[in-house]
Amino acid sequence: MVDVAAVRGWVESSxxxxxxxxxxNEMSFNVGDEPVSEILFKHDVNKLVLADMSIQELSETANRNVDFCKYLAAKFSIIKGAENEQEGGGQDDKILEELPFYRNFLNLHLIEFYILSVRPGFLDVYLKSIRIPNSKKYSAQLKSAFALND
Known part of the structure; x- marks a missing residue:
């Protein structure tokens, strides 16, 4: 069973x-050094439960770092400029300050990459279960980013 301690252990693992x-290094992402809050780990647990994934499956997916990095680059390129659609907003955001990613930010992307790799037909169900606005469009974007790896 996946719980907060297991996710924290995974994020702190080598x-x-x-x-x-x-x-x-590959993508020049700015990742903060501050500890990840309990609530963010709880969100990760919820996503893993809804994806029916284990920490072991996350770890195995992480072993494909080159393919994963290509997918991540393609994903960020494809969704660039469509952030408001995924957040459900209709207005342009005013950026006051760009903060670094939290250390656990890869978990969401690893889950999506795993689903696309192993159970692509489950992607739409998963995205709806985690309540992604415009999930069909986001699903198409993810599938498009994943297809660039082939």
Whole structure:
């Protein structure tokens, strides 16, 4: 069973740290050093439960760091400029300050990558279960980013 302690242990593991370092170096992501809050780990647990995934499956997915990084780059390129649609907003955001990613930010992307790799037919169900606005469009964007890896 996945719980907060398991997710925290995963994010603090050498395997996750290795992937995070690889992604930061390859994509120049700014990732903060501050500890991840309990609530963010709870969100990760919820997503893993809804995806019917284990920490072991996350770890195995993380072993594909080159493919994962290509997917992540394609995903960020495809969704760039469509942030308001995914957040459900209709107005342009006014950016006051761009903060670094939290250390656990790769979990969401690893879950999506795993689903696209192993159970692509489940993606739409998963996105609806985590309440992504405009989930069909987002699903199409993710599938498009994943297809660029083939």
């Amino acid at each position: 395997r996750y740290s290795s992937l995070l370092d690889y992604v930061k």
